[in-house]
Amino acid sequence: MSDEILKITSLQTHFFTDQxxxxxxxxxxxxxxxxxxxxxxxxxxxGKSVTSLSIMQLVPSPPGKIVGGTIHYKxxxxxxxxxxxxxxxRGNEISMIFQEPMTSLDPLFTIGNQLREALxxxxxxxxxxxxxxxxxxxxxxxxxxAEEVMNDYPHQLSGGMRQRVMIAISMACDPEILIADxxxxxxxxxxxxxxxDLMKKLNHEKDTAILLIxxxxxxxxxxxxxxxxxxxxxxxxxxxxxEILKNPTHPYTKGLxxxxxxxxxxxxxxxxxxxxxxxxxxxxxxxxxxxxxxxAHDRCFSEAPELFSLGNNRYSRCFLLDDTERxxxxxxxxxxxx
Amino acid sequence: xxxxxxxxSHLKKYFDVRGGIFGKKVGEVKAVDDVSFTVxxxxxxxxxxxxxxGKSTTGKTIxxxxxxTEGEIKFEGQDITSLNYEAMRKLRRDMQIIFQDPYxxxxxxxxxxxxxxxxxxxHGMNKQERKSRVRELLEVVxxxxxxxxxxxxxxxxxxxxxIGIARALANHPKLIICDEPVSALDVSVQSQILNLMESLRDxxxxxxxxxxxxxSVVKHISDRVGVMYLGRLVELxxxxxxxxxxxxxxxxxxxxxVPLPDPDVEKERIILEGDVPSPSNPPxxxxxxxxxxxxxxxxxxxxxxxxxVEVNHFVACHLYSDPAQ
Numbered sequence: 303m304s305d306e307i308l309k310i311t312s313l314q315t316h317f318f319t320d321q322x323x324x325x326x327x328x329x330x331x332x333x334x335x336x337x338x339x340x341x342x343x344x345x346x347x348x349g350k351s352v353t354s355l356s357i358m359q360l361v362p363s364p365p366g367k368i369v370g371g372t373i374h375y376k377x378x379x380x381x382x383x384x385x386x387x388x389x390x391x392r393g394n395e396i397s398m399i400f401q402e403p404m405t406s407l408d409p410l411f412t413i414g415n416q417l418r419e420a421l422x423x424x425x426x427x428x429x430x431x432x433x434x435x436x437x438x439x440x441x442x443x444x445x446x447x448a449e450e451v452m453n454d455y456p457h458q459l460s461g462g463m464r465q466r467v468m469i470a471i472s473m474a475c476d477p478e479i480l481i482a483d484x485x486x487x488x489x490x491x492x493x494x495x496x497x498x499d500l501m502k503k504l505n506h507e508k509d510t511a512i513l514l515i516x517x518x519x520x521x522x523x524x525x526x527x528x529x530x531x532x533x534x535x536x537x538x539x540x541x542x543x544x545e546i547l548k549n550p551t552h553p554y555t556k557g558l559x560x561x562x563x564x565x566x567x568x569x570x571x572x573x574x575x576x577x578x579x580x581x582x583x584x585x586x587x588x589x590x591x592x593x594x595x596x597x598a599h600d601r602c603f604s605e606a607p608e609l610f611s612l613g614n615n616r617y618s619r620c621f622l623l624d625d626t627e628r629x630x631x632x633x634x635x636x637x638x639x640x
Numbered sequence: 641x642x643x644x645x646x647x648x649s650h651l652k653k654y655f656d657v658r659g660g661i662f663g664k665k666v667g668e669v670k671a672v673d674d675v676s677f678t679v680x681x682x683x684x685x686x687x688x689x690x691x692x693x694g695k696s697t698t699g700k701t702i703x704x705x706x707x708x709t710e711g712e713i714k715f716e717g718q719d720i721t722s723l724n725y726e727a728m729r730k731l732r733r734d735m736q737i738i739f740q741d742p743y744x745x746x747x748x749x750x751x752x753x754x755x756x757x758x759x760x761x762x763h764g765m766n767k768q769e770r771k772s773r774v775r776e777l778l779e780v781v782x783x784x785x786x787x788x789x790x791x792x793x794x795x796x797x798x799x800x801x802x803i804g805i806a807r808a809l810a811n812h813p814k815l816i817i818c819d820e821p822v823s824a825l826d827v828s829v830q831s832q833i834l835n836l837m838e839s840l841r842d843x844x845x846x847x848x849x850x851x852x853x854x855x856s857v858v859k860h861i862s863d864r865v866g867v868m869y870l871g872r873l874v875e876l877x878x879x880x881x882x883x884x885x886x887x888x889x890x891x892x893x894x895x896x897x898v899p900l901p902d903p904d905v906e907k908e909r910i911i912l913e914g915d916v917p918s919p920s921n922p923p924x925x926x927x928x929x930x931x932x933x934x935x936x937x938x939x940x941x942x943x944x945x946x947x948x949v950e951v952n953h954f955v956a957c958h959l960y961s962d963p964a965q
Contacts, residue, residue, distance in 0.1 A: 562827055
């Protein structure tokens with residue numbers, strides 16, 4: 303997996319509001335390889351959606367502005383690309399599914415109309431061919447009686463069907479990357495299972511890379527190869543899905559996993575992280591998780607931890623994983639042992 | 641043996657669908673269609689189901705915030721469906737509700753003090769007592785007494801839900817209907833609220849009817865769980881039994897659809913075809929037969945009755961009904 307198709311380095315997206323500058327995304331770096339499914343998890347306000355909108359350059363401006371970093375798609379920096387080039391890429395090579403299938407389709411146009419639009423803009427084809435391809439796409443995403451649905455309006459479809467239509471639209475131009483921002487959050491579990499199944503199928507069949515943004519670690523375990531955990535605008539941990547879920551290293555990831563009620567485990571008291579997610583603001587001192595962390599020590603309050611590499615593409619933003627500190631800890635342990 | 645605090649039998653709520661220029665009745669939405677269950681004192685009964693299955697309507701009809709169409713609701717042995725407005729208002733001191741959306745259920749123009757003291761005022765408490773009771777309640781739900789003078793917008797979602805809980809607790813209720821109390825919250829805040837609700841139950845000997853769509857949450861907090869589909873209760877039993885040995889095909893599919901945050905759990909997933917049918921035109925016979933992988937001929941015509949198939953295990957499915965009948 304050497305072919306990186308999306309590489310974000312120290313992205314900073316800030317919002318300029320009446321209350322001052324808010325660093326919603328503060329130095330996020332991530333890489334997506336061809337055909338890979340990468341998950342970004344975090345709670346509301348951690349900057350995961352803003353990261354995805356930044357890639358598509360859909361951050362509302364003003365108040366939002368990308369103030370630093372690069373976003374490389376293949377070898378091209380999207381932040382330097384012309385408006386026209388971005389339009390070409392958007393919906394064609396990188397496409398996006400949004401959380402609310404109810405509001406992301408235009409209620410005034412038929413499903414067929416909206417599907418054809420994407421195709422006719424990006425693939426120089428005539429209406430008839432676009433029609434044919436649209437029906438093909440609807441069948442691919444498992445919509446029964448596709449020909450009839452082409453003439454339906456969004457309100458005539460259920461939530462799950464609408465999300466399928468959204469996926470059909472975003473997959474119509476065979477994109478290299480699909481960014482899915484909470485695609486199943488508004489859906490019921492049985493419908494969610496259908497949609498996740500469909501996304502897995504598309505990933506296998508068309509080798510499309512997926513960047514999945516979610517708050518549900520269950521969904522991550524289901525579909526992702528690699529996971530990035532975000533907290534207050536920063537990446538706090540990165541690794542393969544198995545590593546993150548089985549062997550989390552950052553206290554926030556640990557707490558998050560322990561606070562989910564488990565379906566397959568017998569009763570025990572639920573762990574909860576004290577306090578609430580801090581609002582990102584400029585000039586935050588030290589580690590952003592320090593006020594809620596049970597391992598916080600002096601250094602966490604004075605110095606901001608960097609993302610320490612643990613080898614094997616595993617990263618964690620915590621001083622406990624700093625080599626020098628680990629050495630001190632193990633020395634202390636050895637001393638007390640002897 | 642535990643005393644039943646709430647007995648619901650054959651509860652029905654049909655909403656009229658009106659149309660045409662004269663607003664004539666053109667149909668009915670059977671939001672709750674013949675639901676029966678009992679809640680014991682000190683117990684947490686979970687009700688799960690997908691959107692539109694009638695779980696919230698069930699919760700609201702129990703308090704008669706929505707008038708039931710038919711059926712009987714007994715609270716502490718007294719049938720409350722026939723009570724008049726005044727008697728019902730008195731009774732609501734013992735029955736409270738916590739709503740789903742902590743952003744919409746608190747009046748943005750009132751201070752927290754006013755919000756929490758409203759139920760105290762209605763049930764006649766003087767100003768001094770009210771003030772101290774509000775302070776006490778805020779401490780109980782994990783907020784501080786200085787929060788009393790603030791407005792709802794100054795709080796985060798989790799804190800607002802705590803205010804909602806404080807308001808419900810104000811008059812020492814016996815039963816609280818919790819209508820999706822944690823579904824609008826983030827995971828780390830959700831676990832705080834769940835732990836708070838559990839400790840309050842132990843502290844004040846409360847009884848909860850806990851309505852939610854998240855099976856893991858319901859499993860965590862409940863003692864018994866009922867599963868609803870299209871206005872009907874399809875299965876009701878102890879939570880361990882339900883999760884270890886589900887009987888109804890819908891329960892099985894629902895449980896298998898939940899994504900687990902553990903890469904090592906291998907499970908067979910049952911993916912249901914299609915969507916939930918519309919409750920204004922539910923399928924004949926068993927409402928689930930259109931999507932059921934085990935559907936038989938009988939399912940199309942005859943609605944299965946809600947029967948006890950094992951001790952404390954109720955199921956509405958022809959697979960388990962007595963063939964002799």
